[in-house]
Amino acid sequence: MTASSNRNCGLPQELCEDILDSLWDDQEALLACSLACRVWIPTTRAHLFRFVRLHDERDCIRLQELLRLSASAATNVAGYFSELSIKFGGKSHDARSVEERMAHWIPQLLPTLQSITSLEISCADWGYDFLTEDARTCLMTFSSIITTLRLSYVTFPTTDDLTGLIHAYPRLSKLQLVHCRADPPVFEPLTLARLPSDHGMTTTQITELRASSFADMLVGLLSSPSRVSLRRLHWETPVLNAGDTLVRQILLEDCESSLEYLKLYFFHPQELIDLDLSKYPQLTTLHLCPHRMFSARKSVLCSPIPDFLSRITSVRMREIVLSVQGTFGSDTGYLEFLDWGKLDCVLASLRRRLPALVVSIQLEFSLERTADDPFSRVVGQVTERLPVALSAGLPVQVTYRDGRRSHDSANAPAYTRVAWLAFDSFPSGKHLLSA
Incomplete structure (x- = not known):
């Protein structure tokens, strides 16, 4: 054709x-x-040819052969590569030999992948001898147009090594740190924001960050020449001490005028009490995820949520999501993790100020199975707890996921249902109590 x-x-x-x-x-x-x-x-x-995976030596050999065939046919497939995932040894019994072989291949293959814009590095130890200096240098220089960096299960000798890797990519805007760790940095928490700039690095503008590592991994980034000005923040990092609290505080202060999306995993009620949403005028989406725990502490953890939401002032706010996981032996009390009456009044007030606002309540529980449908029970009880907000016309979506898998098959998907409790544009104009 x-x-x-x-x-x-x-x-x-x-x-x-x-x-x-x-x-x-x-x-x-x-x-x-x-x-x-x-x-x-x-x-x-x-x-x-968008995605390139180098997870073992076989992947490296296949890529080398593909590049050879492309060169002989003048098809230039390397020009179509845009995403690269490199996995080192991980936890396998021969992890060291795998990393040695990968370190051997990286300087040979990566210089041909100059069109890569997204890089993922996983299961690596940045300081071990078998990740050679040539391999590290190649990883930091092979592409000048990388905009997305994902690091998962990567160990660095110090946070400065992580900072050096981040600043090696001048166009980097999206950063993801998952279970990365380093030796504890030597710094005085109360002077973190005033550390001198002595890295000599180019400025990097990070606009999107997912952090699910220890907070000290961000120390070097926050004290380096470039300041993080985020539009999207996915925070899944526990705040364990005063230093962690300061890191989180500085990070959030730096993005007060720019933050549009915030997904916040919180581990202590004080984390919500200390965060003032009135300082974020550009915020459009807020996703709250209390740390998974048993019911005994969940009411304490979630108690600040209504007051926290009441401080929203952004006229751009469009979506609030509350995701709660729990384990319960019976079907009583599983919704008593916050003051629903207070939440109802706050949501009704937000509805009057923000007519485009949509609220999503995502619940994952392990409840006793009874003759009636657990989804109907959950939807009915949430509806009963939000009468003022629903009567004001607030669209509320409830997602219920049974945390236990079917007894018939261990591989069966978990039971998941979704329903809208109120949705004015729905043809019937009625509140829905089922999906």
């Missing part, structure tokens, strides 16, 4: 590309489309 025949079929090229984009994860369909029409080849190749 040629370009002229593509035009004769009646579909504009832009529409064809949109259709091909919708098939981004269907390898067979993309391969068929690439053979059907020459004009579609750039779009299909962009999806077929």
